């Protein structure tokens with residue numbers, strides 16, 4: 062076992078027996094949602110993974126240790142401390158490890174720890190991406206670079222609508238990251254089912270997705286290839302159509318600019334502002350889309366395990 066890593070006993074046992082495991086991130090808990098909805102959501106997401114036949118492994122850095130699988134108390138503490146916990150992306154990991162500090166892991170850092178643990182499926186809300194105005198700010202999430210190099214499949218509701226979605230897709234294409242539409246021909250826009258951006262690949266069942274992942278992992282081994290994005294639109298009854306979101310997003314972006322919000326603070330600021338501007342509607346949608354992604358990730362993980370066992 063990797064000496065940097067602590068596996069929760071239930072996660073270790075499942076991995077040892079080739080049973081399905083789904084990784085979950087913790088930035089969404091500490092920085093993506095307010096207390097107490099963040100703790101409630103984290104527990105609901107773990108329950109959704111279990112209901113669909115997989116073991117959840119929520120990932121974080123706790124007092125300098127890389128953790129795959131957290132206790133209830135650890136999740137609760139990350140939720141309660143909120144933004145007092147460091148937001149940990151790839152660049153932050155060695156500093157947190159060396160200083161024994163705690164960090165909530167982004168998609169990028171969660172992928173790294175999942176890969177170290179041998180977990181290939183990961184569910185989140187939305188991946189980071191190319192920010193609007195990136196030509197001037199250079200603000201491109203490290204999530205995209207991680208998807209290019211680390212072989213983990215990320216189920217998400219597309220990229221957050223606060224981003225530049227066309228440029229995010231271009232970046233993923235350049236870096237050879239497959240983006241699979243699940244039951245859709247276009248990239249979902251997080252709160253909304255549609256973005257108007259066509260995808261090249263559509264799959265309609267967990268078994269089909271699992272077969273593509275198996276192929277990608279073989280390729281990744283031979284070519285040092287990276288991850289896969291599984292883009293799963295929010296259920297229709299929970300979506301906020303793009304036209305309604307556009308004005309709120311524009312206002313949140315303007316406020317961020319006026320207040321000089323930059324760097325890692327941008328994404329949490331925008332999510333919180335959009336939530337306030339929509340009177341909490343975007344938070345309810347955010348919770349539902351994470352749950353939907355957790356269910357699909359578990360279903361795909363179950364299919365992967367079955368296909369491996371049958372091979």
Ligand code: PSU
Pocket residue numbers: 086088089090092093094150166167168169185186187188189190201202203204221324325326327328329332347
């Ligand atoms: N999706 C959400 N809520 C979040 C995030 C994504 O629904 O809080 C977080 C993820 O952890 C993602 C991060 O990795 O935002 C991206 O931040 P940045 O743009 O600074 O890379």
Ligand code: MN
Pocket residue numbers: 200201202203324325327
């Ligand atoms: Mn950024």
